[in-house]
Amino acid sequence: MxxxxxxxxxxxxxxxxxxxxxxxxxxxxxxxxxxxxxVYNWGDYIxxxxxxxxxxxxxxxxxxxxxxxxxxMLAKIAHGGTAFDVAIPSDYAISKxxxxxxLIPLDHSKLPNLKYIDPRFLDxxxxxxxxxxxxxxxxxxGIVFNPDLVGDLAGDIEFTxxxxxxxxxxxxxxxxxxxxxxxxxxxxxxxxxxxxETNIDHLLEAKEKLEALTPxxxxxxxxxxxxxxANEEAAIAVVxxxxxxxxxxxxxxxxxxxxxxxxxxxxxxxxxxxxxxxIEGAHLFINFMxxxxxxxxxxxxxxxxxxxxKALEYLPDEITEDERFYPGPEVTERFELYENLGKxxxxxxxxLFLEFKMHRNR
Ligand code: N2P
Numbered sequence: 001m002x003x004x005x006x007x008x009x010x011x012x013x014x015x016x017x018x019x020x021x022x023x024x025x026x027x028x029x030x031x032x033x034x035x036x037x038x039v040y041n042w043g044d045y046i047x048x049x050x051x052x053x054x055x056x057x058x059x060x061x062x063x064x065x066x067x068x069x070x071x072x073m074l075a076k077i078a079h080g081g082t083a084f085d086v087a088i089p090s091d092y093a094i095s096k097x098x099x100x101x102x103l104i105p106l107d108h109s110k111l112p113n114l115k116y117i118d119p120r121f122l123d124x125x126x127x128x129x130x131x132x133x134x135x136x137x138x139x140x141x142g143i144v145f146n147p148d149l150v151g152d153l154a155g156d157i158e159f160t161x162x163x164x165x166x167x168x169x170x171x172x173x174x175x176x177x178x179x180x181x182x183x184x185x186x187x188x189x190x191x192x193x194x195x196x197e198t199n200i201d202h203l204l205e206a207k208e209k210l211e212a213l214t215p216x217x218x219x220x221x222x223x224x225x226x227x228x229x230a231n232e233e234a235a236i237a238v239v240x241x242x243x244x245x246x247x248x249x250x251x252x253x254x255x256x257x258x259x260x261x262x263x264x265x266x267x268x269x270x271x272x273x274x275x276x277x278x279i280e281g282a283h284l285f286i287n288f289m290x291x292x293x294x295x296x297x298x299x300x301x302x303x304x305x306x307x308x309x310k311a312l313e314y315l316p317d318e319i320t321e322d323e324r325f326y327p328g329p330e331v332t333e334r335f336e337l338y339e340n341l342g343k344x345x346x347x348x349x350x351x352l353f354l355e356f357k358m359h360r361n362r
Contacts, residue, residue, distance in 0.1 A: 036061045036278065037282065038085045039062055039064050040073065040086070041067075041086075047297055049301075053288075058284055068178065068179075069178070070089055071179075074097065077273050084273045087273050088270050089268065091338065092337070104132075106132060106134060110284075111283060111286060114134060126267075132271055134270045135307040136268045136307075139242050139325075140258055140263045141182050142257055144236070144254055146255075149234075150173075154170060157169075165213060174236045174237065175221060175225050175237040176238050177221075177237075183238070183356070184349050184353055195336045196336065196338065203348070219234075220360070231251075241256070249303065263336075270285075292311040296311035299315060300314075305325055
């Protein structure tokens, strides 16, 4: 009996030793828990090689899903059916998620690479002290155009004003990004109103103005915009700034303009949504994306502007010095950040956008 007990003790001690060793080895790699990490990001918004690199470095398998608007992302996370460990919403959506208790605070001690973020992109009112969010990409909304195709139709147009989109020579030539705030926003901008307008008369005026754009609108789509523009199937598109660079990498004729009335400036940040199953892994992922070399590789691949000052050193000067993609603070000061307009107003914007889309199909 004594011998059996001794053998039993040896086996238990060996098993515990093995468990401890695995733990230490994993911990050295910064990984002590679950083997998967569920990431929820915008479409076309990461270099897939970086996912592979992260998996190799940590032994964590990434399950990756995408969304194409903040509204779609918010609905899915608020519904709670799927647990995500990391998501990448924009500023006003982060403020909404905070308000609805949908975010888990970040542990800054696990994010040493935060020091590479330009202070200009930290501590914004949508998340003071970056308690819940770490910067990923930033940008604006503008007009991508093909000067040859526009030239054939209306050579004098350079899109210095949002109102140029309404020129009747541009019939069936404009592609719009399928996103409510952006599209209501171009009408608001063209009328000189705020992108956070809550005055119903002004909003109805904007909707009427949008409906007048209908003859010029060829399609309202998501990431397909890039293919349509690269293939020269349309002359003009309203898109987020980084998409312009991505299209340009396929077709160097393509140009990009930010109209003089101003535009939206946005900041997309990484967060950990409520219900996350791998909080440790989420911090590893966020810190990995904050690493300057990884951030530069990501920016080069997707075309968007990085908030990582150190990453800028690895990027071509012709891009980081281009004011359209890296506008300085004196320029962006004139741009407007979307505010969290509250449930009712957000629903109203969505409804106006839907009505515009329905009007097009009539
Ligand atoms: C689209 C990513 C755009 C993000 N692929 C705009 N916030």
